[in-house]
Amino acid sequence: MNLQRRKLLGGTVGIATVGLLGGAANALAAPEDVAAAIKAIAGDAEIGSGMITLTAPEIAENGNSVPISVSVDSPMTDDDYVASVSIYAEGNPLPEVVTFNFSPASGVASASTRMRLAQTQNVVAVAKMSNGSVFSDTRNVKVTIGGCGG
Amino acid sequence: MSAKPRVKVPKTAAAGDIITIKTLVKHTMESGQRKDKEGNVIPRKIINKFACEFNGNPVFSADIDPAVASNPYFEFKARVSESGTFKFSWTDDDGTVIDTEKKIEVS
Amino acid sequence: MKKSLLVSSLFVATALAHVSFSAMAGPADDKLVIDDELEIITRTAPAEGHPLSEVISGWHYRTPETRALEADSFQNPGMLGVEQGEEIWNTVEGTEGKSCASCHDDAAVSMQGVGASYPKWDADSGKPINIELRINKCRVENMGAEPYKFDKDGQKPLTAFIKHQSLGTPVSLDLSQGDMQKWWEQGKETYYRRTGQLNLSCASCHEQNQGKYIRADHLSQGNVNGFPTYRLKQNNLISLHNRFRGCIRDTRAEFPDAFSDTLMGLEVYTTWRGTGLSVETPAVRQ
Numbered sequence: 373m374n375l376q377r378r379k380l381l382g383g384t385v386g387i388a389t390v391g392l393l394g395g396a397a398n399a400l401a402a403p404e405d406v407a408a409a410i411k412a413i414a415g416d417a418e419i420g421s422g423m424i425t426l427t428a429p430e431i432a433e434n435g436n437s438v439p440i441s442v443s444v445d446s447p448m449t450d451d452d453y454v455a456s457v458s459i460y461a462e463g464n465p466l467p468e469v470v471t472f473n474f475s476p477a478s479g480v481a482s483a484s485t486r487m488r489l490a491q492t493q494n495v496v497a498v499a500k501m502s503n504g505s506v507f508s509d510t511r512n513v514k515v516t517i518g519g520c521g522g
Numbered sequence: 523m524s525a526k527p528r529v530k531v532p533k534t535a536a537a538g539d540i541i542t543i544k545t546l547v548k549h550t551m552e553s554g555q556r557k558d559k560e561g562n563v564i565p566r567k568i569i570n571k572f573a574c575e576f577n578g579n580p581v582f583s584a585d586i587d588p589a590v591a592s593n594p595y596f597e598f599k600a601r602v603s604e605s606g607t608f609k610f611s612w613t614d615d616d617g618t619v620i621d622t623e624k625k626i627e628v629s
Numbered sequence: 630m631k632k633s634l635l636v637s638s639l640f641v642a643t644a645l646a647h648v649s650f651s652a653m654a655g656p657a658d659d660k661l662v663i664d665d666e667l668e669i670i671t672r673t674a675p676a677e678g679h680p681l682s683e684v685i686s687g688w689h690y691r692t693p694e695t696r697a698l699e700a701d702s703f704q705n706p707g708m709l710g711v712e713q714g715e716e717i718w719n720t721v722e723g724t725e726g727k728s729c730a731s732c733h734d735d736a737a738v739s740m741q742g743v744g745a746s747y748p749k750w751d752a753d754s755g756k757p758i759n760i761e762l763r764i765n766k767c768r769v770e771n772m773g774a775e776p777y778k779f780d781k782d783g784q785k786p787l788t789a790f791i792k793h794q795s796l797g798t799p800v801s802l803d804l805s806q807g808d809m810q811k812w813w814e815q816g817k818e819t820y821y822r823r824t825g826q827l828n829l830s831c832a833s834c835h836e837q838n839q840g841k842y843i844r845a846d847h848l849s850q851g852n853v854n855g856f857p858t859y860r861l862k863q864n865n866l867i868s869l870h871n872r873f874r875g876c877i878r879d880t881r882a883e884f885p886d887a888f889s890d891t892l893m894g895l896e897v898y899t900t901w902r903g904t905g906l907s908v909e910t911p912a913v914r915q
Contacts, residue, residue: 433692433915434861437591437706448601461589465555468587472598477581479540479601485584486591488553516845526712530703548709550864592864593706 400490401467406460409467410498413458414506419498424457426497426509435489435515442472443482444499444507453502454481463493489515529610531624537603539628543574543582544597547612547620553588569594569620571613577606602628650838654847656689657696661909664702667797673905680836686906687849687914690840695861699913707789707859707911710866714790717783723774729787732771736794744792744908745800748897750807757812757897760788761868762888779887785866789857792910800854800903809897816898819891825882831899846915852903853896855912866911869896 410419424444432438444454453476459469472483481499489495492515498508530544547569554566566588573583582598600608605628611621661669671686688696698704718729718736733739744760751758751766758766761784765776777784804810820831834843835851842848856869870887873895877884885891 429692429694431692433695436864437861439694439698441597464589465553466587466589469589470587471585473580473583473585475580475582477576477579477601478599480599482599483582483584484595484597486595488589488591528703528709528712544703546703546706546709548713593709595704595706 401462401464403462403494405467406462406494406496409458409460410496410506410508413456413498413500415504417504417506420505420507421509423507424497424499424509426459426495426511428495428511428513430512431514431516432489433516435491437486438489438513438515439484439486440495440497441482441484442497442499442509443480446481446501448474448476448479448481450476451502453478455500455502457481457483457497457499459487460496460498461487461489461493462496463491464488465490469495489513491515527610527612527620527622529608529622529624531608531626533625534627534629535602537628538601540599540601541626542597543600543608544595545572545574545610546593546595548593549612549614551588551590551592551594555588567615569612570615571611572596573611573613574598574600575609576600576602577604581608602626604628650841650843650848654842655840656685656849657691657693659689659693659696661686661688661696661700663700663796669797669909670799670905670907671909673799676901676904679902679904681839681850684852684903684906685839685850686854686903686909686912687852688855688909688912690847690849691913691915695913695915699909705859705911705913706864707857707866707913710786710789710857710859711793711911712790714783714786714788714793717787718790723768723772725771725773727772729767736791740791740794742795742798744795744910745798746802748809748893748900749803750809752807755808756890757809757893759869759888759893759896760791761870764788764791780868780871785857785868788868789866789911792857792908795908796910797907799905799907800900802897802901802904804897804901812894812897813901815890816894816896819895820898824877825880827880829880831876831895850902851899852906853899854903854906855909855914857910858912858914860914862915 427441442457446454454474456471456473458471460467461469469487470485474481494510494512496508496510498506500506527547532541535541549569552564552567556564558564568588570586572586574581581600584596608624611619613619661671663669671688673684675681675684688699702708721728748757748759764787768774769776804813823830831851834848839848839850853869857866860867870892873892874884
């Protein structure tokens with residue numbers, strides 16, 4: 373029974389991977405890759421929390437198209453604005469997803485897009501302010517697979 | 523395969539308003555992570571850059587990786603203080619650029 | 630490899646047969662209003678003789694994010710296909726030098742309601758005809774153009790464009806035409822016939838277990854009022870006959886050809902089951 377169960381699980385994971393990625397050519401990213409990418413943005417700055425809000429569904433019906441939004445508290449003036457927000461996925465083949473570049477003309481630092489998630493994982497958003505300070509927020513998104521594996 | 527982008531910008535606004543802009547473009551966003559039936563990696567071909575300018579000044583842009591879903595969608599804000607033209611462009615890995623414009627009347 | 634696949638197949642089969650339908654969650658209590666303007670009928674009283682007490686659109690069985698995507702015609706990626714269909718509508722093809730618009734002018738007028746009333750009886754072939762086959766008939770007989778092959782070229786976008794002209798219109802079939810009733814009967818038989826290694830009928834999932842989960846998938850009533858539908862899984866418009874074939878394949882059965890008599894009967898019957906629901910084309914599903 374246990375042996376069969378393990379085989380079934382193996383098979384299920386296989387189907388999920390093929391379904392989402394058509395057979396991954398690379399190994400999956402890891403939280404360390406995302407941490408390294410964030411370090412590259414932040415430099416010596418400490419990574420704060422708050423200020424930035426990442427919105428993502430708790431459960432994504434399909435990993436091929438998952439809606440995400442970010443918004444950052446900022447007056448968006450010429451000398452105090454959000455320069456960029458980068459999105460990372462800890463469990464995708466490549467950790468980078470997208471970087472939004474804002475300007476004072478944005479008025480409000482918020483943006484939305486739709487992303488791919490290869491599996492259930494953490495999504496991380498990192499905001500870099502015009503003064504060099506850095507803030508981040510993380511959401512865990514569960515990715516479901518279809519009823520008949522089809 | 524011709525991609526006519528969809529862009530939604532209000533036709534009018536008051537000076538100082540913050541408006542919402544929505545954009546959607548048809549593109550398969552081939553990730554470079556998939557293999558064909560013979561087991562060869564299908565080469566990456568994505569929109570790698572999206573940019574929005576207003577009267578020649580940058581408002582918002584996105585540096586895009588293969589994890590952005592097919593038919594890329596971007597929604598963002600802009601503060602408008604004068605009438606003018608928004609220009610939008612999407613740059614493909616192969617160098618081609620899809621672009622479009624929208625005018626707004628600001629009173 | 631083969632052996633372990635077989636083992637897991639059998640195990641899946643056993644699991645499905647015994648434990649897999651779980652957790653009654655029911656359809657979401659929500660209202661579909663597209664662009665805050667157009668109210669869509671997503672719940673309605675069933676047609677006479679319908680086995681369910683209420684007919685419910687598949688929209689109610691999806692997550693809040695997927696439901697929101699259909700409620701915004703700008704964000705709905707299926708609209709990219711509809712716009713492509715509009716271009717095809719206005720494009721001249723074939724030896725007669727005609728486009729769809731040459732004869733039918735403005736689709737918003739000429740195609741209004743069409744998507745809510747097909748399949749119809751086609752006396753020429755002595756069979757029901759759906760939008761896809763009606764387009765092909767027009768291409769061959771009036772345009773001097775090649776018929777579209779299944780799911781190829783402009784078939785999906787043009788079908789979606791034509792059906793979209795009936796967005797919001799309740800589905801209503803005329804079964805009194807020709808032998809439509811006979812095809813309805815035949816489609817009903819197909820609907821309830823168990824098939825494949827998993828021994829499932831359409832009714833096993835979409836009637837007896839609708840509202841429950843099969844693994845992580847929330848089973849709908851399988852109504853067809855939103856086809857061609859934008860499916861997130863393929864990130865593309867998916868035709869009704871493609872979905873019929875996919876669903877039958879998933880029961881691990883041989884699956885019939887698109888537009889075969891079996892699937893045309895099933896289209897007549899399943900369309901009738903959704904009588905009274907608004908056309909949602911292009912719906913957005915998982």
